[in-house]
Amino acid sequence: MNMPIAEAAHGDKRETVPSGRGSTRERVERSLRYALLTGRFVPGRPVTLRGLAQDLGVSPMPVREALRSLAAEKALDIKPNGRVQVPTMTPERLAEILKARLMLEPELATRAAGSLELADARALKELDDAIDLSIDGGDAETYMRLNHAFHFHVYRAARSEVLLPLVESLWLQFAPFMRIVYGRVGTAVLEDHHKEAIAAVAEGNAEALRAAIAADILGGMKLLQDAGYEAIPDTYSTKD
Amino acid sequence: MNMPIAEAAHGDKRETVPSGRGSTRERVERSLRYALLTGRFVPGRPVTLRGLAQDLGVSPMPVREALRSLAAEKALDIKPNGRVQVPTMTPERLAEILKARLMLEPELATRAAGSLELADARALKELDDAIDLSIDGGDAETYMRLNHAFHFHVYRAARSEVLLPLVESLWLQFAPFMRIVYGRVGTAVLEDHHKEAIAAVAEGNAEALRAAIAADILGGMKLLQDAGYEAIPDTYSTKD
DNA sequence: CGCTGAAAAATGTGATCACGTAGCGTAGAA
DNA sequence: TTCTACGCTACGTGATCACATTTTTCAGCG
Numbered sequence: 001m002n003m004p005i006a007e008a009a010h011g012d013k014r015e016t017v018p019s020g021r022g023s024t025r026e027r028v029e030r031s032l033r034y035a036l037l038t039g040r041f042v043p044g045r046p047v048t049l050r051g052l053a054q055d056l057g058v059s060p061m062p063v064r065e066a067l068r069s070l071a072a073e074k075a076l077d078i079k080p081n082g083r084v085q086v087p088t089m090t091p092e093r094l095a096e097i098l099k100a101r102l103m104l105e106p107e108l109a110t111r112a113a114g115s116l117e118l119a120d121a122r123a124l125k126e127l128d129d130a131i132d133l134s135i136d137g138g139d140a141e142t143y144m145r146l147n148h149a150f151h152f153h154v155y156r157a158a159r160s161e162v163l164l165p166l167v168e169s170l171w172l173q174f175a176p177f178m179r180i181v182y183g184r185v186g187t188a189v190l191e192d193h194h195k196e197a198i199a200a201v202a203e204g205n206a207e208a209l210r211a212a213i214a215a216d217i218l219g220g221m222k223l224l225q226d227a228g229y230e231a232i233p234d235t236y237s238t239k240d
Numbered sequence: 241m242n243m244p245i246a247e248a249a250h251g252d253k254r255e256t257v258p259s260g261r262g263s264t265r266e267r268v269e270r271s272l273r274y275a276l277l278t279g280r281f282v283p284g285r286p287v288t289l290r291g292l293a294q295d296l297g298v299s300p301m302p303v304r305e306a307l308r309s310l311a312a313e314k315a316l317d318i319k320p321n322g323r324v325q326v327p328t329m330t331p332e333r334l335a336e337i338l339k340a341r342l343m344l345e346p347e348l349a350t351r352a353a354g355s356l357e358l359a360d361a362r363a364l365k366e367l368d369d370a371i372d373l374s375i376d377g378g379d380a381e382t383y384m385r386l387n388h389a390f391h392f393h394v395y396r397a398a399r400s401e402v403l404l405p406l407v408e409s410l411w412l413q414f415a416p417f418m419r420i421v422y423g424r425v426g427t428a429v430l431e432d433h434h435k436e437a438i439a440a441v442a443e444g445n446a447e448a449l450r451a452a453i454a455a456d457i458l459g460g461m462k463l464l465q466d467a468g469y470e471a472i473p474d475t476y477s478t479k480d
Numbered sequence: 481c482g483c484t485g486a487a488a489a490a491t492g493t494g495a496t497c498a499c500g501t502a503g504c505g506t507a508g509a510a
Numbered sequence: 511t512t513c514t515a516c517g518c519t520a521c522g523t524g525a526t527c528a529c530a531t532t533t534t535t536c537a538g539c540g
Contacts, residue, residue, distance in 0.1 A: 023322075024524070048491065059525050064492085065308045072312035074405055081532070082263075082492045096402035103343045162336035162413070165314055166406050173402070264494070289522065299495045304522085321502070322522045 025062035028052075032066055036075055036086075036172050037148050038141045039179020047076065047084045073165075075172035089177040091225070097174050098221040102214060104167050105155065109197075109213040112157035113206035121202040124153060128194040135190050140182040143190070144175065150194060154201070154213070178224060185227045192216050265302035268292075272306055276315055276326075276412050277388050278381045279419020287316065287324045313405075315412035329417040331465070337414050338461040342454060344407050345391070349437075349453040351398035353446035361442040364393060368434040375430050380422040383430070384415065390434060394441070394453070418464060425467045432456050 022030075032052075035041050049067070053060040067084055070076045077087040127150045134142040148171065155164055182190075193216040200208035262270075272292075275281050289307065293300040307324055310316045317327040367390045374382040388411065395404055422430075433456040440448035 023522090050491070060492090061524050061526090065305060065523095068305045068308050069312040072309040074402070083532090084492090093401055096400055099347070100344070100402055100406065103347070104340070107339070107343070160336055161333055162314070162340055162410070166340065166409070169406070170402070263492090288520080290520075300522090301494050301496090305493095323502090324522090 023062070024058050025065050028056055028058060028062045029066040029069055031056065032070060033075075033172070034145075036070070037175045038144045039176055039182070040141070041086045041176050043086045043088045043176045043180065045086050047086065049084075070172070073169040073172055075169065086176050087173065089174070094174065094177070094221070094225055097170055098217070098225070101167070101170055101217050101221065104163055104170070105151070105217060106210040106214045108155045108158045108160060108163050108167060110206050110210045111160060111163075112154050113201070113204060113209045115157040115159065116154065116201045116204070116209075118202060120153065120157065121198055124150060124194070124198045124201060127153065128198060131192070131194065135187045138187050140179060140187050143182070143187050144179060147192070148175075151213075151216075154197070154209070174221075174224070178220075181224055181227050185223075189223065189227075191219060193219065263302070264298050265305050268296055268298060268302045269306040269309055271296065272310060273315075273412070274385075276310070277415045278384045279416055279422070280381070281326045281416050283326045283328045283416045283420065285326050287326065289324075310412070313409040313412055315409065326416050327413065329414070334414065334417070334461070334465055337410055338457070338465070340410055341407070341457050341461065344403055344410070345395065345457060346450040346454045348395045348398045348400060348403050348407060350446045350450045351400060351403075352394050352396075353441070353444060353449045355397040355399065356394065356441045356444070356449075358442060360393065360397065361438055364390060364434070364438045364441060367393065368438060371432070371434065375427045378427050380419060380427050383422070383427050384419060387432070388415075391453075391456075394437070394449070414461075414464070418460075421464055421467050425463075429463065429467075431459060433459065 032041075041047070047067070049060045049063050052067075053063045056063070067076060067078075071078045071084070074087070076084055078084050127146055131143060131146045131150065134140075134146060151171075152168075155167060158164065193212045197209055197212035197216065200206075200212050281287070287307070289300045289303050292307075293303045296303070307316060307318075311318045311324070314327070316324055318324050367386055371383060371386045371390065374380075374386060391411075392408075395407060398404065433452045436452035437449055437456065440446075440452050
């Protein structure tokens with residue numbers, strides 16, 4: 001049986017299809033993206049067309065296209081028999097993602113530095129405060145949403161049409177796994193480098209921003225590698 | 241009216257849907273990928289669902305999914321009104337693609353070096369000989385197909401599940417533009433660094449392979465930047 | 481109690497259709 | 511001749527259906 005996506009992490013419904021604008025497929029895709037990014041989808045869990053369609057109250061058609069889209073970004077895995085599932089993580093894959101992030105995201109940060117103003121520093125500060133709260137409160141889902149917002153507020157300023165989609169694809173790939181790890185080790189152990197990043201944005205210091213982002217990535221991903229595979233060896237084949 | 245994809249570059253039919261295995265959608269997607277990579281799709285040209293479906297002799301359904309897939313990889317552009325077209329190139333986009341390629345592909349080459357054997361060096365040599373022939377013959381389409389095969393023979397050896405798809409996406413993005421440039425300046429001006437790469441593979445010299453690939457990318461992309469925007473200023477809005 | 485095989489349920493796929501909309505050619509008026 | 515407005519055409523979207531295949535369930539046998 002297919003579990004409604006809202007029940008992936010816990011039981012509440014939330015808004016599975018943000019009533020925002022756009023076509024049905026667009027709303028479905030946004031909804032799935034959000035679910036992936038906040039870890040509502042558990043790695044290894046099968047995802048069915050009709051199941052999702054029913055959960056979202058639409059026909060299977062827009063779901064098909066949305067899934068195909070996400071699969072093309074490697075956010076979902078379509079097995080040879082057509083079955084769709086959230087990709088499972090392996091140490092090799094994780095190492096590759098880390099490498100790719102370290103190459104692309106600092107570059108994006110550097111390019112963004114020129115466009116970021118004091119208003120952005122303030123917005124980032126606000127986000128970071130909320131992030132700290134979610135860490136203290138142990139709210140992994142909120143943390144992931146805000147952390148994504150923090151990073152992409154910076155990256156978007158680079159006005160990059162090429163690098164940004166690549167990075168977005170990477171985030172979609174490790175997010176579900178990240179959520180699992182946080183669920184086990186808790187969010188308390190999280191230490192980010194957002195403060196340095198904010199300071200760098202305020203100063204307009206591109207090099208410092210690059211360094212802060214790189215350190216932030218390294219810290220976060222190291223946690224995944226250590227906690228994800230040493231403390232919790234059976235993480236990647238999680239069945240609900 | 242929608243022009244059959246086989247007539248995008250010239251008039252012959254070729255096999256638009258390689259009769260290979262897999263589902264209809266898979267064949268359609270392979271066909272479109274091939275057309276994109278060999279430059280049969282002209283940047284800016286509108287692509288219609290029904291048109292492609294008729295050209296390929298299938299229903300619009302598998303075409304829809306294939307287009308959605310390619311669009312997610314930024315190989316096609318779906319405008320807000322739903323219209324699909326081959327993305328047009330801009331100097332900024334091209335510069336970004338070059339940057340991304342220079343970050344990702346040499347890394348892939350380094351990782352591949354360990355797995356590449358003498359048999360691979362021989363296979364690459366054969367490919368390169370054919371490439372030289374296609375350059376002399378001015379056959380841009382064949383050149384592009386073989387050049388892609390050459391690079392990805394190397395990259396695939398890295399057994400990368402993360403980096404490789406990112407690079408594939410990049411190739412799909414610049415290939416149509418590349419084809420336009422070759423059509424104008426001819427293939428004679430092409431100078432690659434395949435010989436060095438082959439030698440590096442034969443020696444198992446990872447660092448030399450990385451350098452050869454980096455040089456090859458730099459050379460090819462510089463040509464696009466120079467010839468694509470200085471000699472031919474109106475390239476990116478090409479209407480059939 | 482465990483294994484096996486058949487029936488049943490569920491899944492992805494591809495096709496067809498209806499609908500609303502955007503693009504475009506054409507005719508009419510200024 | 512040029513601009514405008516109307517009507518036609520073609521398009522993407524979403525829904526529904528039929529079909530083949532796979533997965534699951536469960537009853538019967540060993």
